[in-house]
Amino acid sequence: MEPATIFGLIVLLAPILLMAVLGTSSLMERPLSERAASRLVRLLTTVGLLASLGVLAMMLVEGTRHVTVLSVEWIGVPYYHFLVKFVFDRLSVPLVILTFILCGTIGLFATRYMHRERGYNRFFTLLAVFMLGMVLACLAGTVETLFLGWELVGLSSALLVAFFQERPAPVRNGLHVWVVYRVSDAALLLAAVVMHHMLGQGDFGRLLGNDPAHPWPEGSTLATPTQALVVGLLLVLAAAGKSALVPFSGWLPRAMEGPTPSSAVFYGALSVHLGAVLLLRMSSLLVAAPALAGVVVALGLITAVQAYLAGSVQTDIKSALSFASLAQVGLIVAEIGLGGWIPFLWYVALAHLLGHACVRTLQFIRAPTLLQDYRHLEDAIGGRLQRPRIRWVQLVPGRFRVWLYLFALERGYLDTILMVFVVTPFVRLFRWLDRIERRWADFLAGRRLGSPPLVSTKTERTTEPARTYR
Amino acid sequence: MKNLTATDRPSRLLRHAIDQAAHLLPAQGPITVFIHHNTLHAFEDMPFDQAVRHGAMVFGCEPYLPERAYRDAVTTGRIRPDDLLAVLEDDLGLKAIDGIARLVSRIDLRLAMLQYPLRTGPTEELLWFVAMTDALRRVREVASVAAKQKLIAETRRWVMRDLRGRDGANGEAARPAWVAELLEPFDESEIESWDANTWEAVTLELLWGICRDGVRGVPEFTPPPPIPVRHRDLLLQVTGTDIDLQVNAILIRFCAAFVDQGIAHWPLPNRENGFFQAFASLYRKPGSPERWLRRLRPELARLQDSRTSALASIVESLAVLGVPDTEWDGFVSETLLALRGWGGIIQQIETRGDRVAHPIPAGSLTELLAVRLLLERFALAQTAEESLGYTGPLASLRDELQRRLPPPTRTSEEQRAFVVFQLAQVLGWPPDQLHRRTAGQWSELVREIDEFNGIERRRVLHAAYEKRFREQALDALALHARQPAPASPRFQVITCLDDREESFRRHLEEATPDCETFGAAGFFGVAMYFRGVADAHFVALCPITIRPRHYVEEQAEEPREETRRRRKARWALGTAFHLVDVGTRGILTGALLTAGLGVLASIPLIVRTLFPRLAARIGARLVRLIHSLPRTRLRLERNEPDIGPQSAKIGYTLDEMTDIAEQQLRDIGLTRNFARLVFVIGHGSRSMNNPHESAYDCGACGGSVGGANARALAQILNDPRVRAGLAQRRLVIPGDTQFLGGLHNTCNEYVKVFNEDRLPDTHRDDFEYAHHAIEWALCRNSHERARRFESAPLTLTFAGAREHVNNRAEDLAQVRPELGHATNAVCVIGRRERTRGLFLDRRAFLVSYDPTQPDAGQTILARILAAAVPVCAGINLEYYFGRVDPTGWGCGTKLPHNITSLVGVMDGAASDLRTGLPWQMVEIHEPVRLLFVVETTPETMMGLMARDEGIARLVHKGWVQLAVLDPHSSRIELFEHGHFFPYRPLADRLPAAGSSVDWYRGWRDYLEFAEIGER
Secondary structure, three states: OOHHHHHHHHHHHHHHHHHHHHHHHHHOOOOOOHHHHHHHHHHHHHHHHHHHHHHHHHHHHHOOOEEEEEEEEEEEEOOEEEEEEEEEEOOHHHHHHHHHHHHHHHHHHHHHHOOOOOOHHHHHHHHHHHHHHHHHHHHEOEHHHHHHHHHHHHHHHHHHHOOOOOOHHHHHHHHHHHHHHHHHHHHHHHHHHHHHHHHOEOEHHHHHOOEOOEOOOOOOOOOOHHHHHHHHHHHHHHHHHHOOOOOOOOHHHHHHHOOHHHHHHHHHHHHHHHHHHHHHHOHHHHHHOHHHHHHHHHHHHHHHHHHHHHHHHOOEHHHHHHHHHHHHHHHHHHHHHHOOOOOHHHHHHHHHHHHHHHHHHHHHHHHHHHHHHHHHHHHHHOOOOOOOOOHHHHHOOHHHHHHHHHHHHOHHHHHHHHHHHHHHHHHHHHHHHHHHHHHHHHHHHOOOOOOOOOOOOOOOOOOOOOOOOO | OOOOOOOOHHHHHHHHHHHHHHHHOOOOOOOOOOOOOOOOHHHOOOOHHHHHHHHHHHHOOOOOOOHHHHHHHHHHOOOOHHHHHHHHHHHHHHHHHOEEOOOEEHHHHHHHHHHOOOOOOOHHHHHHHHHHOHHHOOOOOOOOHHHHHHHHHHHHHHHHHHHOOOOOOOOHHHOOHHHHHHHOOOOHHHHHHOOHHHHHHHHHHHHHHHHHHHHOOOOOOOOOOOOOOOHHHHHHHHHOOOHHHHHHHHHHHHHHHHHOOOOOOOOOOOHHHOHHHHHHHHHOOOOOOOHHHHHHHHHHHHHHHOOOOHHHHHHHHHHHHOOOHHHHHHHHHHHHHOOHHHHHHHHHHHHOHHHOOOOOOOOHHHHHHHHHHHHHHHHHHHHHHHHHOOOOOHHHHHHHHHHHOOOOOOOOHHHHHHHHHHHHHHHOOOHHHHHOOOHHHHHHHHHHHHHOOHHHHHHHHHHHHHHHHHHHHHHHHHHOOOOOOOOOOOEEEEEEOOHHHHHHHHHHHHHOOOEEEEEEOOOOOOOEEEEOOOOOOOEEEOOOOOOOOEEEEEEEOOOHHHHHHHHHHHHHHHHHHHHHHHHOOOOHHHHHHHHHHHHHHHHHHHHHHHOHHHHHHHHHHHHHHHHOOOOEEEEOEOOOOOOOOOHHHOOEOHHHHHHHHHHHHHHHOOOOOOOOEEEEEEEEOOOOOOOOHHHHOEHHHOOEOOHHHHHHHHHHHHOHHHHHHHHHOOOOOOOOOEEEEEEEEOOOOEEEEOOHHHOOHHHHHHHHHHHHHHHHHHHHHHHHHHOOOOOOOOOOOHHHHHHHHHHHHHOOOOOOOOOOOOOOOEEEEEOHHHOOOEEOOOOEEEEEOOOOOOOHHHHHHHHHHHHHHHHHHHHHHHHHHHHHOOOOOOOOOOOOEEEEOOOEEEEOOOOOEEOOOOHHHHOOOOOOOOEEEEEOOHHHHHHHHHHOHHHHHHHHOOOOEEEEEOOOOOOEEEEEOOEEEEEOOOOOOOOEEOOHHHHHOOOOOOOOOEEEOOO
8 A cells, every 4th residue: 555545544533433433432421531531542543644745745755635535336337336435636735734623632621620620521532533634624525424424423513503492592503503504405415416417426526527636626627618507506505504694694693502611613614615626616617607617706706805894893702703705715715706707716726724723713712702802902902992993884875884784783684584484484385285194194094083193293492491489 | 751860750760770680690700810700799688598599589599409419418428317316406496296197297398398309290190100000019128127017017907997898897888989999909808818918009009199189279378470571581481482592692692792802803883982972873784584573673773863762772672661660670670681691791890990001981881781672572572473383562471471371380189198298107107197177288299298388398408408517617627626836946837728729737836836827818918909929900809899099010120121021032032922813813914824824823722631730830931021020029118108100109117017016916816926937828729721710819819810919918018118117116126037928729739829928037047947837738738639530540649649739720721720619518707726636628718817916906907807708708699509500500511601892601502691609619619608617706796797787797697606605714605596505516536546647538528527636
């Protein structure tokens, strides 16, 4: 085996091992001690990081820009191939290195931050699941592998939002995040089905034309413009859910219910960028279908503007940072879209993504220090900190200004719109179908009408506990 | 509707209701200045036990620790059975020996209920438990062998004598049907040869059957829960939909925007017009697709256009909701309590606008109420329509809901029977005895058990928990052999009375027996607005009860040019950092910064996390670059008669300074025997990642760092003119005595001494000696503190411990930089000789006071108590409540906290503003009410309480405990039920150890008080 391949395998094995050990010990109700867990996290992320640096070094030395590791065909029948495959290239290597650095740093941070907290082990197990998901998603060479990583990231994110499971709000918000993720998962799954339908397999190399001779981002897709557009739109939908692009932006501030370190690494830095990573991976589709590129640019810009507006009126530091983060994610997505015409912008987007992830992580973990930081700044400046002058607000006509403020404060009504125009009709439709089905079943079974519906129409109790009177 | 005038009847009633409600809201101001106060301040005129129950009901929180915690304390011996008995005796008095149902005395019944855990649960769970466990096979393990044997033997006799079905003397006729049913599973024909296990099972079956039979038909004694007054509560109970969710979602956002002090870059428009107007102008704009908000719009427009005032709008809303004015008090309170954190902060900022940068107009709380009621009206209308199909007027919604209210769940027969069943086993009540109880007696028994419910049991357990600690503390003080101060001390140290300085002082005296220490409220009598040379604004440094009048400024003693240059550099650097911070939140600036320089952020990220010390050192160097001020001094003196922050009006007059000096020295009893060097050391705490940092600072300095006060006092006392003035008042400070100010950072254990360079050469050696001792004591103190941190190994060396606490202070990931006042429990006001050489485990506030001075009892003690009692009691009670219900009274765990509007923290992205102490601060606290021990006579103390209403209330109503220590003997009298009673120590000697380290080494938990030192 070549050294690069060995290093590549280690990159994969380190997070798998971490998840296995932490997860199994928790499942067997013999959680590791805090010290052992923190050592394990430290050891395995360091190993993973060194191995990914090793891959980078080997690629630089050997001059290859596309290394395939562990290409296994799980199912192979005519017209259907289920392929597990991992690719190290210009896109995945920096992302994997970033993942290890941030997860490692935040893991270390959390070993002290989470000290003596109930759920210490749960936190680190979820962190390991997340890290594994990120590594798989970044390295995925086929859509099936990508889906696996994508799911792990989504699952661990939603569970970490609901980390404080004894309070209702985190659970409610965790559920919200989960539902949005499921929508985006469904889109990804559909994209996979379409890809299989077109090519008989989910290999990105085949779809995008990447191989050792044409490493990312050089390949050109085999798909026709229409095919590229269809697959591309589905992938854009998937990316929009994962990266909180319009109209899904509402979940991002809700994700701040978890402990600070998880907010930092997930929603500030890594999982919020995963959609952008997917779009980068699909970059050659953008060239093939300019309409798709146009959609991506528009989506990115709208998100950026909307998030910037919402961000400038947020009054709590974590929401302010999350919208600031989203504004940049929007720009990154727009850059990727523009890359359809100027491919160099993909590198810009990648650099933007990496730098942005580092900045936000730092800002998030410093968020509880905000008061001290402000005091130091005030002392240095010698007076109260002034709000920055937002000049464009002055340009907005007066009456419109208040409306715009309300629009920003209500975060563009995105959640409400989804609730009123999508969720409620959806639920109503399915309850109606349920009723119809029961009638039919009753009719066919010769029973009397009116047996109780399967799903209670009464809304579930998802409320704060009513104050008790003693 | 016409606008109300201030004198209208509804207006008056409503103002009264709002005032009442405002009183209930949390009194915590902006978090940057955290002031400890009694969480239940609103109920301070009730007796403690009554107040905590009332508070628990009003706020839905816990009054005491959970019963499990107390029972654990019984298991570990922290509470002894004797304590329980003594508390019950005291509690019940003559009622103790009343017989209950002719089965047991009241006190025995209650004792059993306290000592043995009583399982209860939903009826289904109990039935499962009875059916699936061996509850009907084996007598409970906690029952004594004697009780168990008695139970079985009596049953056996009874069954054999009276209940046998087979051709016994009684025949089938006398045997009730249920007995046959019960005995069916057992082979009755073999009854003579049943073994012990069978008899045990038969006993329990009979017992269970009789208990269920007995409680049948006993009436309910606990009154049903009151019917809620708010529509929301009723609607929630009936439909399961909580309208507070949608109302709060809007109000949280809006309140935060309204009070925001600078997080949002775009401030709320029309904020200057007040809460109500700002809300109306904003939410009358179209946008939201939600129906209830769309319907709210025209209403807001109407209110705004008709210039309806907030008060009038409230009256209108109450009328629409059908709330008669007799119910206003309760309804308004409940409504405002639904988002009490935000209501509280609005009320605080409204009344103390001087504590924030952007104050809000008076009346904002009323306006908040007006907005809330409007929102509730529209949310209620929609929810009632959607989930109940109710479209009638809101005024009759409550009646409609009450009709649909499910009947309150009552205690089931099984639940009641199971309690009796368990008690019968531990108390050894045989089934036949129970069987003979009349219906009246069953009723009596059940009522007695119901009366001693969970909260009552916890009250008694808590009293025992406190009693045990009180006795240990009083024993220690009574038995401790006095250690007089050295005749001619080498140096003296005055610190804050803070419990965290107890160990510092002890170690200092252990290190250098020829030093003497004093404790005083940490503002050292210098109440002032202070501005440091690098500070942006003046800060009040004194207890919250005092509003300072004087201004003091720190000034650089260097050439003007140099000062200006530094200030410029500092300004430039600060502005640059601020711009970068702001820039990362913009679109284009953000893109440039993150794409261009973003990766550089990984350097501080990694260094900060992996190498916190290195990061701190680099940071400190950076700070020194801009802050480094070789020499500064305090500007303390003014000539003008007027006082103010302007340059000429800063400072005190000479007379005022002399007054401060005299008062402070007399208070602590330092009037003779001055050493050549006297340190005055204030304290503060600096840490990272800690929104609650101010809660660790000096309470007597209003939640700020107390270094400046210490420094000011030292500077005053060094002034020869002040000394001359003091000499005239017969308080002579020797010419060779020098005072030095200092600051003790209680987090990283570092003492900074101010203006040490001004010390004359003659005192250089004394300084070196004292400095060495202080450093030594700091190491030891770090070591003693480190034993309480689970992440610090018990094997740490002294130097290692100092390094450890240092790391904690600099660590961005550390949520317990220090433990604050977590160990506070006692406050001793008296001479140091009464506590010197006593290991008080950092649990005591120590206030120096010399009762032998002339006039001590009247003026001086009154002054000391007036400052110390509210401050210490406030700290103690805040910790009490924070510990007994960490998420109810406290603000829960720090981990999801999110700084909001720069005034407080929320859980996650949108919650009520969380007030109180975080779990990480109270985790190890033992919630006991503070025990004051004052070195004085009972008569003096009674006299003082008669004059000081505030202290009298705290003592008489039981918010603090009080004892007096006789100045001339070791006699202690304890204040109980309004009088002092002599206290007889339980122990005859104290444990002793050679040094503090010998006593605490290897232990993480609380330790007994002990004598320290070679004997």
